Amino acid sequence: MSLQDDLKALRQQALLRISAAKTLKELNEERVKELGKKGSLTEVLRGMKDLSADERPEVGALANEIRNALTDRIAERQALLEKEVLDAQLAEEQIDVTLPGQPAIQGQPHVLQQIIEGLEDQFMGMGYQIIEGPEVEQDKYNFEMMNLPKDHPARDMQDTFYISDELLMRTQTSPVQARTLEQHDFSKGPLKMISPGRVYRRDTDDATHSHQFHQVEGLVVDKHITMGDLKGTLLAVAHQLFGEDHDIRLRPSYFPFTEPSVEVDVSWGPVTPDTKPEEIEWIEVLGAGMVHPNVLEKAGVDSSVYGGFAFGLGPDRFAMLKYGVEDIRNFYLNDVRFLTQFDQKG
Numbered sequence: 001m002s003l004q005d006d007l008k009a010l011r012q013q014a015l016l017r018i019s020a021a022k023t024l025k026e027l028n029e030e031r032v033k034e035l036g037k038k039g040s041l042t043e044v045l046r047g048m049k050d051l052s053a054d055e056r057p058e059v060g061a062l063a064n065e066i067r068n069a070l071t072d073r074i075a076e077r078q079a080l081l082e083k084e085v086l087d088a089q090l091a092e093e094q095i096d097v098t099l100p101g102q103p104a105i106q107g108q109p110h111v112l113q114q115i116i117e118g119l120e121d122q123f124m125g126m127g128y129q130i131i132e133g134p135e136v137e138q139d140k141y142n143f144e145m146m147n148l149p150k151d152h153p154a155r156d157m158q159d160t161f162y163i164s165d166e167l168l169m170r171t172q173t174s175p176v177q178a179r180t181l182e183q184h185d186f187s188k189g190p191l192k193m194i195s196p197g198r199v200y201r202r203d204t205d206d207a208t209h210s211h212q213f214h215q216v217e218g219l220v221v222d223k224h225i226t227m228g229d230l231k232g233t234l235l236a237v238a239h240q241l242f243g244e245d246h247d248i249r250l251r252p253s254y255f256p257f258t259e260p261s262v263e264v265d266v267s268w269g270p271v272t273p274d275t276k277p278e279e280i281e282w283i284e285v286l287g288a289g290m291v292h293p294n295v296l297e298k299a300g301v302d303s304s305v306y307g308g309f310a311f312g313l314g315p316d317r318f319a320m321l322k323y324g325v326e327d328i329r330n331f332y333l334n335d336v337r338f339l340t341q342f343d344q345k346g
């Protein structure tokens, strides 16, 4: 058999095998087998050296033609197999849009955040500014400027995490009073602000104590502010949080930064004109009072001209009362089963 015959036979068989390749892998193996360096075409062409000079061009042309034919057929087959793979993949990945979806879990503001935001909305509506202060605070603002010098016995009321002699974790949001009073320009108008945030005390955690909890401080300073303004403001807070039919009661108390000072109770149940006083159950919810002149003077405010009221309330305590939560630690464990109960979306 001549070399030409060998080549033609090779072409025929190779074309058949290429067409029979069922996968891209098989096809690639075939390509290597036919056209690769050690492939059958190369093998046959090795015989060229034995040909005469006349025969060589003819055989060379035939070999090229075969190489092109095989290359074309491989490309064709490859396109076909790739399309098959893609079709199979598309068929498998078909999306059934009628299947019920998997609901995405959506979070909601923490219950304490909800209480704080409710208060922020309410006080912004009454023209207050919202001001935040640092949680790592100077002794100066947390105590000294609040009329609690270093040896003051009332410091014992607030067991403190000290960082150094002068730095501490704030035990109350009241230092924001001192910071704001120091900055405020009274020629531009009265000072009305609330300051929500975290506070820290060296307490052993139990159902009613947490070493970290929240406060919302309130401060109003202007000319002619009275205790009536304080009571009206706190009544509005009680109404917003517990309902319009709840009442408040002020009892004398003591804080170094207010004089007079009061503790404020809210009625546990509704109070109507028919409710007998002895039937009302009162629950203590916050501390308040008229700003002590020393606090004003230490911040550079003339206490013979300006005066005001301040209050400090605990969102944790409010939330416990409002929702009947018996253990304050629940607010800080972040158990979703607890938290999702306060979903406002209903």
Ligand code: PHE
Residues within 6 Å of the ligand: 171, 172, 173, 174, 255, 258, 287, 288, 289, 310, 311, 312, 313
């Ligand atoms: N800072 C006080 C406390 O933490 C609360 C308070 C604030 C009382 C403002 C009076 C005025 O107990």
